[in-house]
Amino acid sequence: MELINIQDNVCGIYCLLNKNNGKKYIGLSRNILKRIKEHQKDLENKKHYNEYLQAAYLKGSFVAFLIQECLPEELKKCEMFWIESNNTYIRSQGYNLTKGGEDLGNLTLEAKEKKRINRIGKSSSLKGKKQSDEWIEARISKLRGQKRSYTDKHIHAIKETMRKRTGTRQKGKTVILTNIESGEVLTFKSKREVEDFLGIQRDKLIYKFYQGKPRRILKKISYLNYIIERT
Numbered sequence: 721m722e723l724i725n726i727q728d729n730v731c732g733i734y735c736l737l738n739k740n741n742g743k744k745y746i747g748l749s750r751n752i753l754k755r756i757k758e759h760q761k762d763l764e765n766k767k768h769y770n771e772y773l774q775a776a777y778l779k780g781s782f783v784a785f786l787i788q789e790c791l792p793e794e795l796k797k798c799e800m801f802w803i804e805s806n807n808t809y810i811r812s813q814g815y816n817l818t819k820g821g822e823d824l825g826n827l828t829l830e831a832k833e834k835k836r837i838n839r840i841g842k843s844s845s846l847k848g849k850k851q852s853d854e855w856i857e858a859r860i861s862k863l864r865g866q867k868r869s870y871t872d873k874h875i876h877a878i879k880e881t882m883r884k885r886t887g888t889r890q891k892g893k894t895v896i897l898t899n900i901e902s903g904e905v906l907t908f909k910s911k912r913e914v915e916d917f918l919g920i921q922r923d924k925l926i927y928k929f930y931q932g933k934p935r936r937i938l939k940k941i942s943y944l945n946y947i948i949e950r951t
Contacts, residue, residue, distance in 0.1 A: 721760045721777075724785040728753045732789040733798050736773070736815075740780040744808050745773050745815040747854060748799040750792055755853060756784045769852060773815040796821040818858075898947040911950075918944055 726734070734752045736745040736759065749755035762768040763777040776782075790798045800820035808814025870878075895914050897906040908914045911925050918925075929938050929950065940949045 722783040726753050733787040733802050735787050737783050738780040743814050746803050746808050748795040893950045896949045900945050
């Protein structure tokens with residue numbers, strides 16, 4: 721991909737132009753040069769999220785250039801203007817999946833249907849894929865300022881779950897203490913009972929079992945003249 725007069729750390733709107741047919745992809749970024757290089761890397765590795773742009777890149781010759789410099793707070797408005805002006809969200813004229821402004825609600829009908837089909841049978845359509853700055857910002861913008869709305873059914877289910885959990889506590893594993901000198905064996909129902917018996921601060925015992933490394937918990941340790949074992 722050829723880059724024309726694009727400097728680092730420039731905020732604004734850019735264009736990827738297919739020189740073979742004149743179709744364009746228009747995007748926004750706080751650092752245009754960095755974003756274009758990300759596009760180029762994904763396209764060359766055949767991993768770009770935009771399937772239309774990816775297919776065209778494999779067949780055509782692209783050039784990237786700056787359309788407009790602008791302030792970060794003007795990015796969305798400017799992107800929407802240039803996409804609308806060039807009709808790049810129309811498949812016959814460009815490769816944009818939305819009408820801009822980082823709004824997933826502006827997906828074209830064709831893009832929505834494509835997205836729906838691709839997600840059928842998959843736990844997550846983004847699993848294993850690198851998400852672009854545009855899509856990350858799109859999800860954030862879509863949810864920003866919104867409040868969750870719960871139906872009466874949801875509220876009732878939440879209250880019922882809380883009621884059932886009232887007074888219940890997950891039971892820990894049995895802990896056995898063996899005095900190294902006398903051989904005396906004591907059994908406790910939880911690590912907290914052991915901590916109270918030994919007169920040590922809360923959670924210090926479990927830290928000893930973990931050795932400061934989560935997921936590597938031990939079953940037996942030696943501490944304060946005792947062999948302490950979790951069963």
